Amino acid sequence: MPTRPTRVLFPLAGLTLALLAGTLSAATVHRGLGPEPDSLQIHQAQGLAAVNLLRDIREGLVTFDVSGEPVPGQAAAWEVLDDGLRYRFKLRADARWSNGDPVTAGDFVRAWRRAFTPATAAATAGLLRHVRNAEDILQGRLEPDALGIRSVDPGTLEIELNQAAPWFPEILAHPVAFPLHADGLDDPRSAPVNGAFRITEWTPRASIRLAPNPEFHAAGTIALDGVVYYPIEEPATELARYRAGELDITETIPAGRFAWLQEHLPDDLHVHPYLGSFWLGLNLTHPELGRSRELRQALALAIDRGIVARTVLGAGELPGWSIVPPGIAGYTPAVMPQSGLSQADREADARRLYRQSGVARNGPLLLELRYNTSGVHRRVAVAVAAMWKQVLGVNTELVNEEWKVFVNNRRLGTVTEVFRGGWIADFADPTSFLDLLIGDSSMNHTFYRNPAFDDLLSRAGAAAGAQRMELLRQAETLLTEDMPVIPLYYYVSRHLVRPRVSGYADNLRDIHLSRYLQLETDEF
Amino acid sequence: MKQEGILRHAATRLLGLIPTLLVLITIAFFLIRVAPGGPFDSEKALPPEIRANLDAKYHLDEPLLQQYFRYLGQIISGDFGPSFQYKDWSVNELIAQGFPVSATLGGLAMLLAFVIGSLVGIAAALRQNSAADYSIMGVAMLGISIPNFVVAPLLILGVAVYAGWLPAGGWDWSWQRMVLPVVTLALPVIAYIARLMRGSMIEVLHSNFIRTARAKGLPERVVIRRHALKPAILPVISYMGPATAALITGSVVIERIYSIPGLGSYFVQGALNRDYTLVMGVVVFYGVVIIVLNFIVDLLYAWLNPRIRYDETQ
Numbered sequence: 001m002p003t004r005p006t007r008v009l010f011p012l013a014g015l016t017l018a019l020l021a022g023t024l025s026a027a028t029v030h031r032g033l034g035p036e037p038d039s040l041q042i043h044q045a046q047g048l049a050a051v052n053l054l055r056d057i058r059e060g061l062v063t064f065d066v067s068g069e070p071v072p073g074q075a076a077a078w079e080v081l082d083d084g085l086r087y088r089f090k091l092r093a094d095a096r097w098s099n100g101d102p103v104t105a106g107d108f109v110r111a112w113r114r115a116f117t118p119a120t121a122a123a124t125a126g127l128l129r130h131v132r133n134a135e136d137i138l139q140g141r142l143e144p145d146a147l148g149i150r151s152v153d154p155g156t157l158e159i160e161l162n163q164a165a166p167w168f169p170e171i172l173a174h175p176v177a178f179p180l181h182a183d184g185l186d187d188p189r190s191a192p193v194n195g196a197f198r199i200t201e202w203t204p205r206a207s208i209r210l211a212p213n214p215e216f217h218a219a220g221t222i223a224l225d226g227v228v229y230y231p232i233e234e235p236a237t238e239l240a241r242y243r244a245g246e247l248d249i250t251e252t253i254p255a256g257r258f259a260w261l262q263e264h265l266p267d268d269l270h271v272h273p274y275l276g277s278f279w280l281g282l283n284l285t286h287p288e289l290g291r292s293r294e295l296r297q298a299l300a301l302a303i304d305r306g307i308v309a310r311t312v313l314g315a316g317e318l319p320g321w322s323i324v325p326p327g328i329a330g331y332t333p334a335v336m337p338q339s340g341l342s343q344a345d346r347e348a349d350a351r352r353l354y355r356q357s358g359v360a361r362n363g364p365l366l367l368e369l370r371y372n373t374s375g376v377h378r379r380v381a382v383a384v385a386a387m388w389k390q391v392l393g394v395n396t397e398l399v400n401e402e403w404k405v406f407v408n409n410r411r412l413g414t415v416t417e418v419f420r421g422g423w424i425a426d427f428a429d430p431t432s433f434l435d436l437l438i439g440d441s442s443m444n445h446t447f448y449r450n451p452a453f454d455d456l457l458s459r460a461g462a463a464a465g466a467q468r469m470e471l472l473r474q475a476e477t478l479l480t481e482d483m484p485v486i487p488l489y490y491y492v493s494r495h496l497v498r499p500r501v502s503g504y505a506d507n508l509r510d511i512h513l514s515r516y517l518q519l520e521t522d523e524f
Numbered sequence: 525m526k527q528e529g530i531l532r533h534a535a536t537r538l539l540g541l542i543p544t545l546l547v548l549i550t551i552a553f554f555l556i557r558v559a560p561g562g563p564f565d566s567e568k569a570l571p572p573e574i575r576a577n578l579d580a581k582y583h584l585d586e587p588l589l590q591q592y593f594r595y596l597g598q599i600i601s602g603d604f605g606p607s608f609q610y611k612d613w614s615v616n617e618l619i620a621q622g623f624p625v626s627a628t629l630g631g632l633a634m635l636l637a638f639v640i641g642s643l644v645g646i647a648a649a650l651r652q653n654s655a656a657d658y659s660i661m662g663v664a665m666l667g668i669s670i671p672n673f674v675v676a677p678l679l680i681l682g683v684a685v686y687a688g689w690l691p692a693g694g695w696d697w698s699w700q701r702m703v704l705p706v707v708t709l710a711l712p713v714i715a716y717i718a719r720l721m722r723g724s725m726i727e728v729l730h731s732n733f734i735r736t737a738r739a740k741g742l743p744e745r746v747v748i749r750r751h752a753l754k755p756a757i758l759p760v761i762s763y764m765g766p767a768t769a770a771l772i773t774g775s776v777v778i779e780r781i782y783s784i785p786g787l788g789s790y791f792v793q794g795a796l797n798r799d800y801t802l803v804m805g806v807v808v809f810y811g812v813v814i815i816v817l818n819f820i821v822d823l824l825y826a827w828l829n830p831r832i833r834y835d836e837t838q
Contacts (some may be wrong), residue, residue, distance in 0.1 A: 039611035046566070121577035123570055138573045188612050204613060204621055205785035206695045230694060232783045236677065237693050241783070244684045244692035404561025404798055411569060442569040 027225040029501065029517050032238045032251040036205045036231040040188035042175040043115050043122035049251075053229060054175040056210060056514045057195040061089050061108070061157070062172040066516040068507030070170045074103055074179065074194065074217075075157075084164030084464065089157040096215040097181050097192035105151035107179035113144040114185070115176055124176040127426060130168065132160040163461055166468070167429040174426075196222055196515035205231050210514070223503070223518040242268075242496050248519070249504070249512070250496040255376055258315040261496070268496045271316035272506035276424035276491035277325045277433070278317075280369070280384065281446045282484055283416045288365060290447075294357035295365075296483035299418075300336065301350035302391035303384055304343050309489045312383045313376065316494065320487040323437075323479055324430045327508045331430050331469050334476035336487070347391045354392045365392075370399040371420035372406040380488065381420070410445045421445065421485055428509065430472045431457070437484060448484035530826065537822070541815050545808065549599065552807045553592055556800055563608035563798045582608065595804065604805035609797045615805035618790065622774065623809070625695060626786035629778075630771030632706045634764070637713035642760060644714070645721025646748070649756075652726055660718065667715030676708045676781040693782040705782045709771060716767075717760055725756040754828050761828065765821035769814040773806075 037050035045054055055063070063073030072078070075089040095103035115122040116137045128134055132148025148160035161168065171177060184191030188199065196218065197210035210227040212219060230247065232238040235254035241247050253261060253269070261269045282299070284290040305319035322333035338346050359365050369385060371377040378400065385396035396418075401409065410419050425432040435441060438457060439449040453475050460471035479485070493510035503516040564570060564578050579585040583594060598605055604615035648660040683704060684692035690700050728734060729752055737747045774788025787806060794802035 036610065038609060041612060044611045118573070118577045119581070121574055121581050123564075123568075123574060123578075125574065126568075126571055138571050140573050203695075203785065204610065204618065205783075205789070230783070232693070233789075234780045234783065237680075237781055237783050240677075240680045240685055240692040241694065244680075244688065246691060246694065402561075402796065404559075404565050404796070407565050407567060408561045 027223065027519050028228060029224055029226075029249065029514060029519060030228050030230065030247045031249045031514070032242070032247050033208070033229040033231045034251040035233050037208075040199075040202075041186040042111070042178045042180070043120050043124070043186060045175050046123050049231065051175055052511070053208065054178070055173070055195070055511070056197050056227065057193045057199060057213075058175065058178045059195045059216075060172045060174070060178045061091075062169045064173060064509070064511045064513060066503060066513075067505045068509040068511040070173055073173065078169070084166070084168075085161050087159045087161075087168070088152070089159070091155045091157065092217055093155070094217040095194065096217070097194050098198050098213045098215050099181070099183075099192040100215055101181065101192065102154070103179055103194050104154040105157035106154065107181060108157050108177075109149050109151050110182065111178060111180035111186075112147055112149045114180065116144040116147055122176060124174070127171050127174055127176055130161045130163055130165045132162050134162070164464065166464065167427040167431075170427040170429075196513070197227060200226075207231075216515075218515065222515055224514065227514045227517075239496070247496075248498045248501050253315070253494045253496060255315065258494075265496060267499045270493075270495045270497050270504075270506050272493050272510070273318065273325070273327055273508060274424070274491040274493040274510050275325055275327065275428060275432075275508050276422065277320050277323060277487060278380075278420075278422040278489050278491065279320070279323065279485040279487045281410070281416075281419045281421035282486065283413050283419065283445070284447050284449075284484060285413060286417050288357075288359045289367075289417065292357040292359060293482060294353040295359050296486075298350040298354035298357060298392060299388065299394070300483050300486040301338055301346045301353070302394075303387050303486065303488065305488060306343065307387075308380060308383055312379050313489065316492045317489045318492070320489040321480075322476060322487055323485060324433045324476055325425075325490040328428050328430060330466065331472065333430075334473050334480055336480045350391055354394075360393065364395055366395045366397065368397045368399055368417040370401060370406065370409065370416055370418065372403045373400055377420055384488075411442075413445060413447055416445070419445065422491075424491065425509075430469070430476065431460070434472060434475055434479075437479065446484040448482065450478060450482060453478045453482075530823065534819070534823075537819050541812075544815060545811055548811045549596070549804070549808060550592075552804055553595060554588075556795065556798070556803050557588060559795075559798065561798055563800060565798070582606075599808065604808070605801040607799055607802045609793070609799040609802065615801050618802065619787065619805055619809055622785060622787035622790060623772075625784060626774035626779075626788060627772040629702060629705050629709060629784070629786065630768065630774070632702065633709035633713065634768050634771050636706060637710040637717055638760070638764065640710075641714040641717025642721045642757065645718040646725055646753075646756075648718065648722045649725035649729065650748075657722075661722065664715035664718045667711050668719075670711075671777075672708050672712065672775070673777050673781065675711060676704070676778065679704050679708060680781070693784070695784050701782075705778050705784060708782075709775060709778055713767060713771070716763070720760050720763055721756065724759045725752065728752045728756040731755075758825065758829055761824050762821055765818045766814060769810070769817045773810050773813055 033053065034049045035047065037045065037053055038047045039045045039050055040054060042054060042058065045051055059073045061073055061075040062070045065071045074091055074095045076092045078087055078089045080087055091103060091105060097103060112128070114120050115125045115128070116134065118140070125138065133142050133146045136142040137144055137147060150158045152158055179194065180186055181192040189202070193213065196213060196216045198213045199208060200211045201209040208229040212222050212224065232241065235252050238247065238250050238252070239254055239257065242250050282289045282296055288295060309317045309319045321335035321339040324331065324333045326333055338349060354360065369381050371381050381398050385398060388394040388396055409415055423433055423436060434457060436443045437446065437448050437453065438444060439454050456471050456475035456478070460468045460475065463471055497504050500520040501517060502520065503518045504512055562584070564575060570578070583591055604619070606614050607618060610618060644660055648657045651657045680692050683690050690703055695701055734747060734752055737751045774786035776788045776792050778784065779786045779789045790802055790806045793799070794806060
């Protein structure tokens with residue numbers, strides 16, 4: 001009985017949709033966004049979704065080019081003075097807000113002071129910690145107007161640093177360093193913006209529509225009529241919507257679908273190295289883990305990274321032999337020396353080191369491996385536990401914790417033994433990773449404390465160029481010997497991009513501003 | 525049915541709502557605080573100053589009891605406070621945006637389930653123990669046992685991805701985007717209602733007053749419609765109260781799979797993110813919806829079942 005109405009109804013629905021799709025402007029790009037952005041206020045935004053979206057509607061002194069490299073944005077050019085301790089920015093003459101007002105140096109000063117005002121409670125203000133007096137202001141010892149940023153004249157801005165930071169310009173492309181107009185400040189619904197697009201409609205967890213901002217300095221180069229971002233939490237849903245033709249670019253691909261996509265959508269699949277690595281942290285306050293370097297090395301060598309990356313993960317991830325992932329200009333990561341051996345040799349080494357460590361004198365070691373709830377982490381943990389058992393005879397108890405519980409336990413370090421760790425760079429520099437293991441870093445969940453390592457990092461802070469990179473490399477070499485963390489694999493970025501989208505380039509930072517995108521419109 | 529009786533009953537029930545809600549708020553408030561971790565715990569440890577500023581901004585630095593009474597005060601004025609996670613929105617705004625979506629989907633699904641479920645159930649009851657009855661109940665059993673996280677992806681794959689008849693997900697208030705989620709939501713409810721309806725219809729059809737009606741020579745059609753339907757539908761009605769409440773406040777699974785901005789995800793997201801205000805907001809809201817719907821069911825019951833009188837002290 002139900003066949004008749006269905007037959008009439010469904011083709012009708014299809015027709016309506018086809019018509020609807022045809023009337024949608026062909027030069028609108030539909031992008032998956034991942035989760036709903038946590039906030040579109042520049043001082044509250046933390047998640048990747050929010051930061052990516054903010055980079056489309058606002059712009060800092062620095063922005064990114066099509067291949068994700070930092071290039072001048074609202075600044076036309078800058079000078080680096082006093083050995084990297086002072087930056088002088090000349091703003092673009094055509095830098096304007098969406099209401100037509102010029103963007104002035106004062107707009108930056110206003111925004112930065114606001115970021116450091118206690119009432120704002122900007123979680124990402126720490127990214128600007130190298131700016132003069134920033135630490136003191138964060139600690140409440142100085143007022144926000146003591147911050148090392150100064151408007152020389154409306155078109156000239158000066159920023160002073162406590163310490164030279166070669167990667168500093170890249171930070172200026174983060175929303176926390178963006179300017180604010182005096183009207184509405186960063187109210188995401190009413191404030192003027194200075195980016196390539198502006199928001200025309202925002203339905204939480206459904207869609208965010210953008211239209212080009214005619215006042216943007218490069219408005220003439222923008223090919224799109226609009227961008228629609230869809231917050232889609234579930235990667236499988238995102239894939240279904242992509243396959244149904246509702247999306248042009250996805251935020252990710254579902255776990256376990258890599259091989260299928262390689263076979264069925266090879267032209268759409270974009271997998272590229274990404275500035276992130278995954279590792280297992282070892283809590284060095286644990287009696288055995290802390291006492292025996294041999295044990296830590298044995299644990300690291302017993303893991304077959306090829307199997308982890310290719311079979312357990314299988315989405316283009318690369319076996320990881322260092323904390324710092326490859327790809328940072330001027331830096332070659334210090335990989336574990338055994339990375340060149342065969343897996344069989346590594347396992348032989350692992351067994352020898354394990355015997356030397358003497359931890360198994362009174363029976364096999366029992367370790368706890370803690371990870372936060374996620375299918376991928378569970379699979380990795382199971383594989384690692386199996387490898388430890390097989391190669392070393394170490395027994396592993398897997399402990400799965402909800403995210404908030406996990407991050408707390410990891411920080412406190414009272415119950416952790418081996419735990420999931422990993423990091424995605426805030427900026428393309430080895431220190432973004434190495435700083436995590438400084439003795440008194442709040443992010444050092446291993447409680448690793450090596451004065452030689454700390455000293456190399458602080459000497460690198462005073463050095464420049466190749467010499468600096470060499471010191472950082474020496475520091476990372478210490479990590480491969482002391483092994484406070486066991487590197488497992490390097491992250492990759494994963495997207496589906498329709499072949500008719502151009503102006504999209506895979507890159508290490510995985511930043512793809514909509515202003516460069518174009519659509520070939522022959523489909524409709 | 526006496527008018528004053530109903531009114532008095534209504535007033536008592538509405539008054540009874542207050543202590544129920546108070547208990548609900550209290551338990552929910554302290555339960556979520558017992559969970560380890562807080563709204564501002566994340567991968568990157570916040571500098572202590574920023575952390576202190578955040579705590580002060582959201583009054584998390586006050587003693588818990590003081591926060592509890594502050595929260596009660598807020599709720600009385602109808603303000604659920606700002607969301608910790610979605611910082612650009614207040615909990616009131618999030619509920620105001622999510623509830624109409626969930627209520628539309630849930631309402632349509634309930635309507636569909638009620639109509640189809642009852643008809644199918646009656647049809648099965650009238651052909652008790654026939655092949656038709658067994659096949660209907662077999663299908664219904666399948667409908668109950670296949671979880672919607674299996675049904676939904678299959679529907680998406682078949683109807684949206686391969687056939688291209690309907691969108692695969694998302695939300696813009698168009699009917700095309702409602703069809704799949706409504707059907708997915710309705711399927712298990714149809715099955716459940718069909719089974720309920722069949723069971724009670726069979727029972728009613730065997731009762732004396734039906735035999736009397738038939739003995740009077742009334743046509744079967746009239747017997748069913750005028751005499752059997754009303755008492756037979758009672759169990760369905762009492763099931764529909766909580767079921768409707770569950771449907772119109774959204775389903776996490778359906779919302780995730782179809783990427784629908786309804787209310788259901790907030791329960792899970794809010795709890796996982798320790799978004800205290802959001803969790804409290806949706807819990808209180810859900811509590812009110814359940815109480816109101818159960819109340820409506822009670823009234824319907826009284827109307828359908830003359831044996832229930834609210835003016836009698838039982």
